[in-house]
Amino acid sequence: DSGVTQTPKHLITATGQRVTLRCSPRSGDLSVYWYQQSLDQGLQFLIQYYNGEERAKGNILERFSAQQFPDLHSELNLSSLELGDSALYFCASSVLGAVNEQFFGPGTRLTVL
């Protein structure tokens, strides 16, 4: 158990819908990262927050947005969902910046039908 929690574990929805994925980092970790892993693919970095502020952006679609709240939990919002958005979405946290070890949550499996 990494100490990072993600809800829900599974999510099934239809094209065109909007969903919110939630992540709670380990106690004391200020940085949160979001990744997308499509079937049998590597991890694509989406976005990073540090203490409530966006720190780095990767290949995140405009239909996706994220935020980190004052209690440091983070949410990833995915809208106008397409079949290709079906993937495993990971959240990771670390104490400070990127050079620290990232601890990964168990992931949220999103299926878009």
Added chain:
Amino acid sequence: AQTVTQSQPEMSVQEAETVTLSCTYDTSESDYYLFWYKQPPSRQMILVIRQEAYKQQNATENRFSVNFQKAAKSFSLKISDSQLGDAAMYFCAATTSGTYKYIFGTGTRLKVLA
């Protein structure tokens, strides 16, 4: 731009034998960090080993060690005395202190044969 390349989509090793997984990277930064992550069938991402670029000594964690060749931009993972529980996808990753972005390779699936 930073890139990480894993050229071996799949590898097999006999139980108790040694296997080496390859990774090459490219970055123009001088301050960077390299990682190997393991993803078993449970899909949980687990850090295996980490290497700071400024350290010349290769990192070691029990049966796992790296061969860090800075000039060649190579970062391979050696697993000694392979165990059935080592069967997983292994991802190489890189980040720099300035970008805060992690770049992952496409992964190598390791099969351990009994």
